[in-house]
Amino acid sequence: MAVATTLNITRASERVHLAQSSVTEQIQALEADLGTSLFDRSRRALKLTAAGQRLLDYANDLLDLADEARSAVADASGTVAGRLTVGGLETLCVTRLPALLSEFHRRYPDVELNLQADDSGRLRAGVASGALDVSLHFGAAPVAAPELRSEQVAEEELVIIMPANHRLAGYSAITPDDLADEAFLVPARLRLQVDVRRNVCRNVA
Helix, strand or coil, X not given: CHHHHHCCHHHHHHHHCCCHHHHHHHHXXXXXHHXXXXXXXXXXXXXXXXXXXXXXXXXXXHXXXXXXXXXXXXXXXXXXXXXXXXXXXXXXXXHCHHHHHHHHHHHCCCEEEEEEECCHXXXXXXXXXXXXXXXXXXXXXXXXXXXXXXXXXXXXXXXXXXXXXXXXXXXXXXCHHHHCCCCCCCCCCCCEEEECCCCEEEEXX
């Protein structure tokens, strides 16, 4: 699914938190098992073959069924198990989510946790498509899809950092209109690695 949706081994390996060589080996093993090529590698960019597209049509249902089976077995045994994919803004992945995920893992060690950092638009799209189970981000934008809902879980104080001689430095309060024409410094996109067992979230870019 990751390779088919990104058509890029590097991005797919980042999404599933595996080495590129491991992703390549698993794709090759799947192709060997099915007896056909799933990707056209004749050009620089990957492209799904007809067989690959056909398998992709089943892939979501197969993964959903696997999760349903795990949940059914877990219910029968009285344990909480399965897979939980959480999306978050990079800021939240660095500051808030590591401790929460670590505590969640302590309580439910049989749940496989997967954390993905992205922007708000892609996070909402991920929840709508089913790629993410839940996402955390700032703002109170309405949920476009009727099958989804949003809930405020916390409040975060935001501050503006500026030079002492900036025109807004003496203001006691700053509105969005005050900032409309200002230039901002934006950090480079981070590639995040999360270890919930040790409560660590570090930049590995």
